[in-house]
Amino acid sequence: MVFFELFYTFLIIGLFTFGGGYAMLSLIQNQIVVEKGWITAQQFTDIVAISQATPGPVGINSATYVGYMVPHNMGYSELSCIAGSVCATIAVVIPSFIIVLTICRLYNKFKNSGLFTSLMKNLRPVVIGMIAAAAGILITPENFFHYSSWLLLTGAFISCYFFKTNPIWVIVAGGVIGLLIY
Numbered sequence: 001m002v003f004f005e006l007f008y009t010f011l012i013i014g015l016f017t018f019g020g021g022y023a024m025l026s027l028i029q030n031q032i033v034v035e036k037g038w039i040t041a042q043q044f045t046d047i048v049a050i051s052q053a054t055p056g057p058v059g060i061n062s063a064t065y066v067g068y069m070v071p072h073n074m075g076y077s078e079l080s081c082i083a084g085s086v087c088a089t090i091a092v093v094i095p096s097f098i099i100v101l102t103i104c105r106l107y108n109k110f111k112n113s114g115l116f117t118s119l120m121k122n123l124r125p126v127v128i129g130m131i132a133a134a135a136g137i138l139i140t141p142e143n144f145f146h147y148s149s150w151l152l153l154t155g156a157f158i159s160c161y162f163f164k165t166n167p168i169w170v171i172v173a174g175g176v177i178g179l180l181i182y
Contacts, residue, residue, distance in 0.1 A: 002071060003087050009036070010063050010091035017096075019127030021051075021059025024092075025134035028062055038070045041140065048138060063092040148181050 009031050017024040025048060033044050047069065051061035067088025071081045110116040152174055159165040159173075 002074060002076075003084060005036075006067055006070060006084055006088050007091040010067070010088045011094060013063075014092040014095040017059065017130070018123055019130050021057040021062070022134045023127055023130035024059035025062060026130060026137055028059070028066065029134075029137050032066055032070070039066065039073060043069060043073075045138065045140065060089060060092060063088040152177060152181075 013024060013027045013031060017027055029041075029044055032038050033041055039047070044066075047062055047065040048058070050065060051058045054061050064085045067085040068081045070088075071084040076084070156170050156174055159170050160167060
């Protein structure tokens with residue numbers, strides 16, 4: 001039963017997420033932590049951190065780790081945990097795959113349509129809002145427990161937004177500074 005619920009939950013998350021993995025995080029957190037209570041907020045924060053550190057899209061990585069953790073927290077076997085990972089990963093990818101395949105087939109036909117252009121333009125604020133919601137979820141006492149975390153966040157924002165610094169250099173500098181501070 002938990003596998004059907006995992007599949008259905010991540011299918012819905014994949015279906016209603018626009019903007020990629022970071023936009024998906026707020027939906028995953030709401031469904032898995034708040035609504036269903038399958039994992040704790042701290043476990044979710046750890047899952048997001050691991051998902052960011054591993055190769056691949058953060059939303060899909062998060063689904064994979066959540067799919068593993070939910071059966072694990074319920075006392076299922078290791079094989080069942082792996083099946084949960086596969087189940088959640090496939091479910092979150094299916095809607096995007098079908099939507100992108102459909103858009104690719106229809107793009108040339110509708111690319112000059114005013115309705116299509118308007119739709120794409122109006123989706124931008126929604127995507128920005130979902131990414132901001134994901135950032136808001138991750139700003140918790142567990143993550144930002146010290147004033148230096150806020151200083152790093154502020155410095156990274158100012159560097160990228162005002163000085164147009166390459167994000168790779170901001171990440172490297174943040175890692176080095178964080179290593180020295182913590």
